Amino acid sequence: CLFLVNKTHLGIQTLKEIKGYQNSSLCLFLLGLGYEHFAQHEVAMKYYEYALAIDSEIQDAHTKLGIYNTNLSKWKASEINFSEAIRINPRALEVYKLRGVARFYLTDFDGAIKDFNEFLKYDSLNDEALKSRAISYLKIGEYHRGAIDCIKSATCHSEIRTFAEFITPLVASGDTTQALSILNTYQARGYKPEILFYQLDLLIS
DSSP states (O other), rough: TTTTTTTTHHHHHHHTTTTTTGGGGHHHHHHHHHHHHHHHHHHHHHHHHEEEEEEEETTTHHHHHHHHHHHHHHHHHHHHHHHHHHHHHHTTTTHHHHHHHHHHHHTTTTHHHHHHHHHHHHHTTOOHHHHHHHHHHHTTTTTHHHHHHHHHSTGGGHHHHHHHHHHHHHHHHHHHHHHHHHHHHOOOOOOOTHHHHHHHHHHHO
16 A cells, blocks of 8 residues: 555565565565665565565566566576466466567567567557567568568558568569569558669669
8 A cells, every 4th residue: 555655665664564574475576566666676576586486476576577687688588487477377468579579589580470469469550569570570581471560560661671671582582573562562551652663673673
């Protein structure tokens, strides 16, 4: 209750005055929240770890550890944290996006795409997920799917450079049919034809 009325410092003090708080996963988790409120992230993470050592089924503690490890670019650790959160609650859709990002940086592009797929069922126009899935498709050679995602993305589709990234490998391999198919997809979504054909002409020549 003290946390809810913005008396976090008093809340932390009160929790530590509870007899046996060190053996209560709830108290330890709440202490983590309290220290996180004051941006004492390392201390907060320790309390989340203490809480999980007592009760490994606290989804939010796994998620918060995953976010912390993501901020430190500890991608494997964050993937493990997020996987535990999803194990506990398979409907924690936001966590799929977070794990997708971790898997992307681990170069597990197929795994990343699966996670982004799950998240995009919940938020089909999420820019970060669309852009990340587009690049994941690009990495595994699914250029047309990547181009479609890129068009849907609010930021990715504004970059003509991205169009070239999808088209170039196809032209280089001689697959101009698919390259033109992607161009037509872009054109159908409102791109200026002269810009797109100019770009494709440069690539083919």
